[in-house]
Structure formats: C-alpha cells, structure tokens
Amino acid sequence: MGARIEITHWSYRYPLKEDWAVKDVNLNVAAGEKILLTGRSGWGKSTLLQAIAGIVGDTEDGGQALGTIMIDDESALEKHGCVGLIMQDPESQIVFARVIDNATFGGENLGVDRKEILSRTHNALSTVHLDKDCGIEPDHLAQELSGGQIQRLSIASIMVMQPDVIICDEPTANLDPEGVKDVVVAIGQIAEEIGATLIVVDHNDTVWEPIIDRKVILDAGYENNDFKEQIAKLREEIKIPEYERSSSKSIQAMRAHALQCGFEGQNVGHEFTGEFNTHEITAITGVNGAGKTTLAMTLAGLLPAISGDVSVSEDIRADIASCDPHEWESRELAPRIQFVFQNPEHQFVTNSVLLEMISALRISHPQLDEKGLRSLAINRLAYYELELQSNQNPYTLSGGQKRRLTVACAIEANPRILIVDEPTYGQDPITWMALVKMFAQLRDSGTCIITVTHDRDFIEMLGAREIELSPLEISHASVKDGDDDIHVFAKSSQSHFVSSLNPITRLGIGIIIGLPLIVSLDIISASVALGLEFVIAMVLGFSLKTLARYTWPVLIGAAGSFITVMMYNAQHSWILALATAIRVIAMGAPAIVMVMRIDPTDLADAFVQKLHISDRFVYAALAGFRLLPFLRVDLESIHQARAIRAIQSRSRLKKLRDDAVSLLVLAIRRSTTLSIVMQARGFGSQVTRTHIRISRTHLRDWCALAVAIAVPVIALGVAYYGGTLNLFGNLV
Structure with a gap:
C-alpha cells in the first residue's frame, strides 16, 4: 500500500555551504499517487528525493534542515527502508558482482523471510525481463548488462523490498529509446503491482505520461500543474530557425577508414568507415552497448584504434605531420579537437567552476592575460546560467549543471572539431534550448560537430546527419544453477x-x-x-x-x-x-x-555467518572492493581530460601528486554515491539481516x-x- 507524503516549508543547506540546495518546498502527494516532478536544473530536485528517502536532512551530518518531510505522519528520517530510490547513473547502482546478489540485497537488509525473498526475486526478475527465460542466469555478471538492463535490475531490487514509496532520479538518462521504454514500463508495472506512491524526476515528460497522475514544477516552493503548457511556451520563446544544410560550405574535417575500436585489443563494435564535415552536425545513435562512446573517443584521439585509421584533414591539422589525432601532443590536440565525456566528473581539472571556464578560454584566447580571461569567463558563465556557481567546486554542482559546464568549456575552447557524448541530458527546457542555439552557431561558423545522443528533439532541431551503430552479438556462457537458484557461481x-x-x-x-x-x-x-x-x-x-x-x-x-x-x-x-x-x-x-x-561474496557471507563479524563492515568492504577496478578507468579519464585542456605537468612529482588528488576525489565521489544506493536499499537498518546465501560447512x-x-x-x-x-x- 502506498504512503502519503507531506512536505512543509522544507529547506536544506549542505555542510560548509552558504546557499540553500532546496528552499521552502511545499508538496503533498496522496498515497498511491504517481507524480512527475520537474523544474530548473540545479534547483535541488535530487536533494529533495534523497531527503524523502531519509538519506539527507539529518543535522548530524553537518547540514541544516528546516521544515518537515512526513511519510504517513512519521519523519522521513525514521522511515528507513520504506522508500526505494532509483538513480540516474546505472553503473553506480551495482553493489555486488552478480545479478542475483543485487536483486536480493534490499530484501535481505530489511530482514524479509528468506523464502519470501526468493519468491519476490523470481517474480521481480521475471517482471523486468532479467530471468533465465530472457537468457540472464542468476550468476550473470551485472557489469556485463547494458545500461537499460542495469536500471531494470535496480528496479527489481526495489521490487523485492516492496517499499511504500518509489522515487526515481532521472532513471532514463543516457538510455537508448528501447531502454527508456523498458525502464518506464517496468517502473510503472512495479508501482502498480505493489501499490506504491511514485515520484519521478525527469525533464522528458512525454515518456512518463501513460503512468503519471500529475505533473509538478518545482520552483522555489511553487507548485504548478500546467507543465506541458509552460514547456510549449518556452519552446516558442526560444525557437531556432530551421537549418538548411549548405553543401557548398562543407569540407571534409575528419575521416575514418575500416576503423575497429575497443579496449586492450577487444572490439566493442563493428568496423566503421565514414567522414565528418565542417558546417555539419553528425549524430551517432544506436542502442546501449553498440560502441558509440568508444568510437567517439577514438575519433577524438583519446583512444588508439585497434585497426584501421582516423585521419584529420590538412586544413585542420595545419603543420602537424601525423594525420592521426592519437599521435598528437596535448598542446596540438586541444585547440583542434575537444571532447565531452559522458560522465562530466571525469572532465574536471580544477577546483572551481570559474577556473574550469578559464582553462578552456586559455585555449581559444591565448593572447589574454589572467584578468582578461577571468572577465571573459564570468561573462560566458552567465550565458550558460552558471555565474552564481562560479566559486563552487564543480563536483558539488547538480547533474544537469555538471553536464552544462563540461559542454560549455568544450564549446568555449573553440575547437575545429567538437565531439560530445550525450550533451543534453539533465537539462531543463531553457538550458536545453540555450545549448541547442550554441550548437547551431558553432555549426554555422564552420565547426565539425559529432555528438553521441539519444535525444531525438536535439537531432531534429539541428538537422543533424544521423549514423546509427548496431551492437556486436556477444554470447555470455553461464553456469548452470542449483540450490534454490542462489549458490550459482563459476x-x-x-x-x-x-x-x-x-x-x-x-x-x-x-x-x-x-x-x-x-x-x-x-x-x-x-x-x-x-x-x-x-x-x-x-x-x-x-x-x-x-x-x-x-x-x-x-x-x-x-x-x-x-x-x-x-x-x-x-x-x-x-x-x-x-x-x-x-x-x-x-x-x-x-x-x-x-x-x-x-568468490568475494561467498567469503563475505562466511565472515558474517561463521565468524560473526559485523555485516555492516563486511558488506561495505565488499561493495568498496568492487570499486577498485574503477581506479584504473578514472586515472585514464584524468589523463584524457588533461590532454584535451592542454594541461601538462612539467615535473613527474607534480604529475603524481595531481593524479593522486584527482583519484582521491573521484574515489570519494564513487563511494558517496554507492553509500547512498546501499542506504536507500535498507543497508544499516536496525533489523536482523536475512542471508539468502547460506554459508555451510560439511x-x-x-x-x-x-x-x-x-x-x-x-x-x-x-x-x-x-x-x-x-x-x-x-x-x-
């Protein structure tokens, strides 16, 4: 049965912050009601959702909270485990290695009977099409799933918990259209099946219309149901003239021939041949897992080609001997090619929003002194509606603001070739249209733009040429199951x-x-x-x-x-x-x-059940252990981000120091996100934890x-x- 939510004059300020993340919000949601919550990017929607889940709002964490959030007349902070949270980044929601362990985690933390968890898990995985009938064995590695499948796995975990409230923070971000449809259907199905109250934060209102009862705009506490009318009005106010492609102006900027992309010699997509022109926007589309991001990074010179070649035109490379951008030095790459990562946190190279913009402007305006760069940076941040955040650390921005900052910095570097991975996710209609206008201006000025996107409106508005990639067919051998579908491992x-x-x-x-x-x-x-x-x-x-x-x-x-x-x-x-x-x-x-x-999970179970070590310590360590391989990925991203900003450490010692600090920051960010996911799934609750995997000795x-x-x-x-x-x- 769903729960009633009453939010009364609620405000929250994070520790060491002067500005309120959320200010004076009032919202009432009836039990079992399904609402879509939207509003300007950076207005605290994610913070509000985490507060409803009882994750933020406790003054013991150093923050300041005013007002109340009540769930069925009890404080949200006291309703541990009754709210299920689904976040926007699929990868961050993987707690354990295998599908079955992620699905059962929430139910185990809430102390649900073992047989009941097994029954719920079977039903949940079947509902989200991740069961054996769909080719997914219980022991299947979660990291081998597509982004949409991982989101559906998160939904299955919530379904096993059977919470009174389900909250979703942009759960369809970066998913292909089919993945979006699957996730929306699954969320609607689970909410209907268990009768839960549903709150969704998403700027894409159309896909949610079939399952949503009401739409709410969050604007400093102002509630407005005329959502679609305001969106239409905004589109009319900031209309882009229809683009007529001019082939006479276009010249070849880059071409790829028989290109195979991948990591460490392993292909992740089909062979690619194509060319990209100035005065043109090319949209690379396709399902999740088709290799779009890998292709884009290879074109940008950030990854080496497995085979084939990438060649930049002589007009763009000028006096650089090599045609392959992967062979260029960072000072040669940065003014010619800019790349925007899918994860914006991988792109930050300074400790403030203003310095991020200055580092980009230094590439396009080398003649300016520091005072001139600072003045110009403030002006450009105002255009992208980021001037109020100029002194903030970029990691503390909202998801939409982080994306807007990384895209803005790449644009302001004024490259000849701009390659952007998912430029519009997390943007409200106003900032979305501002980005579209900027892309149109860049295109008309002669920039070659390549974008990886699932945003159909973005493609159509800019008249982009579309290249659709298809995924490789990869079969994953699975180990046969046994013993209640739980003790299933290699x-x-x-x-x-x-x-x-x-x-x-x-x-x-x-x-x-x-x-x-x-x-x-x-x-x-x-x-x-x-x-x-x-x-x-x-x-x-x-x-x-x-x-x-x-x-x-x-x-x-x-x-x-x-x-x-x-x-x-x-x-x-x-x-x-x-x-x-x-x-x-x-x-x-x-x-x-x-x-x-x-097997690390089996060892953790044995530590808890046989040696009676604290389950909070053991499973937190196990979840943290899963993050270790990401250190290498993060380090590579750090080096790539510095390359496209032409930042090179003169001494090896300084480079090691910078690497260590950047890795530490990213590790803390990953750990924080993981802890939010674990807490939202009932981890650390006061009830005795159920163990699906029974550790036995014979x-x-x-x-x-x-x-x-x-x-x-x-x-x-x-x-x-x-x-x-x-x-x-x-x-x-």
Missing part, C-alpha cells in the same frame, strides 16, 4: 574438492598448513612439507601448469631468498639457502593455491583442516626424529 578452483570447501576453510588451510614451518630453519622439515603438499595437490587434481601459474610470485621470492642467504650468510651455506628457499615455497604456495579465485571441511594440520606436524616430527629440527636457530 568454479572457484581447478580442483572440484577445493571449490566445494567453505571459503573460511580454504582461508584457514592456507594459514595453518604453512605457518608452523616458520619456527624451523632446517631443510628436512621444509622438504617433507613441500613434498606432502605436492602429493596432495596432485591428488586434488591440480596440474603442474596451474600450480606454476598460481605460484610464480612465490617461486621468484624463493629464488631471491636463496641468493640473499648465499650472499650475506657468514658461512655462505648453500644448505641454509636451499632450506630457506624451500620453506618459502612450502609456506607460500599452498596459501596462494587455496585462496586464489575464492564433514569435508573438517577433514581438509585435519590434513592441513597434519602436514606441518608430520614435517616437524620427521625433522625432530631425524635430529635436524632447528627451532629459531637452536638445534633440538
């Missing part, structure tokens, strides 16, 4: 027996089997232990090739220890050196073999531990009875 070891052990058992074996050997320095105990370990590995089904692949770091370490002991031991004893090397292998190899390829676990204990005992025993046991340098 084989975690070459040995079936080792794979069947509890992760805690495997971790314990890795420690127990080698640790006692640290007390003895003799060659006999180390050799016996290594021999027993080798026999056990063969019996368990490990091949020599697998052992070598897993343990090569240990083998290198053993060789290093042998050389070190031989060089620095007073007697230069090769026996002691050999004993040391063998002991390093006997201690390190089994630890690596046992721990290698343990007789084989105890037998394996017994064998692990026996190996060092036998090895030390043989050395003792042989008279060679050497405990910490003392012969026993």
Whole structure:
C-alpha cells in the first residue's frame, strides 16, 4: 500500500555551504499517487528525493534542515527502508558482482523471510525481463548488462523490498529509446503491482505520461500543474530557425577508414568507415552497448584504434605531420579537437567552476592575460546560467549543471572539431534550448560537430546527419544453477574438492598448513612439507601448469631468498639457502593455491555467518572492493581530460601528486554515491539481516583442516626424529 507524503516549508543547506540546495518546498502527494516532478536544473530536485528517502536532512551530518518531510505522519528520517530510490547513473547502482546478489540485497537488509525473498526475486526478475527465460542466469555478471538492463535490475531490487514509496532520479538518462521504454514500463508495472506512491524526476515528460497522475514544477516552493503548457511556451520563446544544410560550405574535417575500436585489443563494435564535415552536425545513435562512446573517443584521439585509421584533414591539422589525432601532443590536440565525456566528473581539472571556464578560454584566447580571461569567463558563465556557481567546486554542482559546464568549456575552447557524448541530458527546457542555439552557431561558423545522443528533439532541431551503430552479438556462457537458484557461481578452483570447501576453510588451510614451518630453519622439515603438499595437490587434481601459474610470485621470492642467504650468510651455506628457499615455497604456495579465485561474496557471507563479524563492515568492504577496478578507468579519464585542456605537468612529482588528488576525489565521489544506493536499499537498518546465501560447512571441511594440520606436524616430527629440527636457530 502506498504512503502519503507531506512536505512543509522544507529547506536544506549542505555542510560548509552558504546557499540553500532546496528552499521552502511545499508538496503533498496522496498515497498511491504517481507524480512527475520537474523544474530548473540545479534547483535541488535530487536533494529533495534523497531527503524523502531519509538519506539527507539529518543535522548530524553537518547540514541544516528546516521544515518537515512526513511519510504517513512519521519523519522521513525514521522511515528507513520504506522508500526505494532509483538513480540516474546505472553503473553506480551495482553493489555486488552478480545479478542475483543485487536483486536480493534490499530484501535481505530489511530482514524479509528468506523464502519470501526468493519468491519476490523470481517474480521481480521475471517482471523486468532479467530471468533465465530472457537468457540472464542468476550468476550473470551485472557489469556485463547494458545500461537499460542495469536500471531494470535496480528496479527489481526495489521490487523485492516492496517499499511504500518509489522515487526515481532521472532513471532514463543516457538510455537508448528501447531502454527508456523498458525502464518506464517496468517502473510503472512495479508501482502498480505493489501499490506504491511514485515520484519521478525527469525533464522528458512525454515518456512518463501513460503512468503519471500529475505533473509538478518545482520552483522555489511553487507548485504548478500546467507543465506541458509552460514547456510549449518556452519552446516558442526560444525557437531556432530551421537549418538548411549548405553543401557548398562543407569540407571534409575528419575521416575514418575500416576503423575497429575497443579496449586492450577487444572490439566493442563493428568496423566503421565514414567522414565528418565542417558546417555539419553528425549524430551517432544506436542502442546501449553498440560502441558509440568508444568510437567517439577514438575519433577524438583519446583512444588508439585497434585497426584501421582516423585521419584529420590538412586544413585542420595545419603543420602537424601525423594525420592521426592519437599521435598528437596535448598542446596540438586541444585547440583542434575537444571532447565531452559522458560522465562530466571525469572532465574536471580544477577546483572551481570559474577556473574550469578559464582553462578552456586559455585555449581559444591565448593572447589574454589572467584578468582578461577571468572577465571573459564570468561573462560566458552567465550565458550558460552558471555565474552564481562560479566559486563552487564543480563536483558539488547538480547533474544537469555538471553536464552544462563540461559542454560549455568544450564549446568555449573553440575547437575545429567538437565531439560530445550525450550533451543534453539533465537539462531543463531553457538550458536545453540555450545549448541547442550554441550548437547551431558553432555549426554555422564552420565547426565539425559529432555528438553521441539519444535525444531525438536535439537531432531534429539541428538537422543533424544521423549514423546509427548496431551492437556486436556477444554470447555470455553461464553456469548452470542449483540450490534454490542462489549458490550459482563459476568454479572457484581447478580442483572440484577445493571449490566445494567453505571459503573460511580454504582461508584457514592456507594459514595453518604453512605457518608452523616458520619456527624451523632446517631443510628436512621444509622438504617433507613441500613434498606432502605436492602429493596432495596432485591428488586434488591440480596440474603442474596451474600450480606454476598460481605460484610464480612465490617461486621468484624463493629464488631471491636463496641468493640473499648465499650472499650475506657468514658461512655462505648453500644448505641454509636451499632450506630457506624451500620453506618459502612450502609456506607460500599452498596459501596462494587455496585462496586464489575464492568468490568475494561467498567469503563475505562466511565472515558474517561463521565468524560473526559485523555485516555492516563486511558488506561495505565488499561493495568498496568492487570499486577498485574503477581506479584504473578514472586515472585514464584524468589523463584524457588533461590532454584535451592542454594541461601538462612539467615535473613527474607534480604529475603524481595531481593524479593522486584527482583519484582521491573521484574515489570519494564513487563511494558517496554507492553509500547512498546501499542506504536507500535498507543497508544499516536496525533489523536482523536475512542471508539468502547460506554459508555451510560439511564433514569435508573438517577433514581438509585435519590434513592441513597434519602436514606441518608430520614435517616437524620427521625433522625432530631425524635430529635436524632447528627451532629459531637452536638445534633440538
């Protein structure tokens, strides 16, 4: 059953901020009502949604809140878990690696009965078309899903929670038309099925009309239902003359021939051949996953081509010898080609909005001094309605403002070729039309514009030439399921027996089997232990090739220890050196073999259920662990952003410092977003958490531990009875 929401004179100011993010909002939503909330970009819509979800508004976080937000006569801060939040960035909403774990996460946090969660999950994944009938196994990696599929997975997670209120913050941003349709239908279906109150923030009102009861404009607390009438009026006020393409003015600016794009040699799209002209806008369209962004980055010279070539015309490159922009230096690239990233946070290179604009104007106006650049930057920020935010850190802007700033900086750099990835998402009608006018002026002035977009109005308004990309057909092999569709994962070891052990058992074996050997320095105990370990590995089904692949770091370490002991031991004893090397292998190899390829989620479950470690600590660490691979992606984006702004550190030390600071900022941003997603799904609630994955130990676990204990005992025993046991340098 839906919940009633009453927002009365509510305002909120973030910590260390002078301006209010949201000011004096009044809004009443009836139980079960479905409304579309819109308003100017930067007017606090996302903040308001997070407040309804109980995530912001608590003065303990250092912010200041006025007024009230009540859900069924209780403060939103006290209604933990009754509000489900769906955000605009699909990737940021992946908490765990597998589809099934993300779907069940919210229900587990709210303490829903295990069987009920399983039933809800089956129904939810079927509803959003992410079940086995649609080719998606429970163990399917969430990161392999398209943007639209990930959004539907988020919807499934909310559906399992069965909240009283569902709030969506631009859930269709950056999705292809089919993805938009699927997400809207799924959200409408889930809201109808569980009777939830629905609040959607989106500037694209048309797609929501079939499921929305009411449309509301948020304007400093003013509520207005004449949404469509105002939008139509704005379009008439800022009308763009119809563009007539003039082929006589167009000349070739760039061409691609037999171009294959991708990462680390892996293609992400079909071979591409085409040309791009001045005085022309080309829109690259296609479904999510078709390789549009990768193609755009390759054309911009930010990624190397796998094969084929990109060639910039002589008129644009002037005295640069190479035709390929990827081979250019940043000072050559920046004034000729500008690129706008899909994620605006990847593009920021300074700590204020004003400095971002100055860094762009420095490219197009090298003759101006700092005072002139500052004056011009303030003027240009006013055009893009960002002058009030000039002293803000760009990371603190709203989503729409971040996008507008990155597009504005690229435009103001005045490049000959402008390549923009999703330029209009998050824009209200006024800022949308301002951007369109600017693109029209650039086109008419002779700029070659290439845009990746799903915005049909943008394409039609500017008379853009359209190139539609189709995706590669990629099949993902899935592991067959079993045990209630939950314990479904890839084989975690070459040995079936080792794979069947509890992760805690495997971790314990890795420690127990080698640790006692640290007390003895003799060659006999180390050799016996290594021999027993080798026999056990063969019996368990490990091949020599697998052992070598897993343990090569240990083998290198053993060789290093042998050389070190031989060089620095007073007697230069090769026996002691050999004993040391063998002991390093006997201690390190089994630890690596046992721990290698343990599933992180299963290990986390074992820590919580078997060792009774705090689930908040363990699952938060697990979610954070998933973000580690993004450090490399973020670092590459940082370097690319600096390249297109012609920013080069003169010293290696300064470059390392700048990289570290930028990575830290992006890591904090990702962590903050992830924590919002986890909290919105009930993580940290006071109820006892349900565990869908049951961490079990069997007789084989105890037998394996017994064998692990026996190996060092036998090895030390043989050395003792042989008279060679050497405990910490003392012969026993």
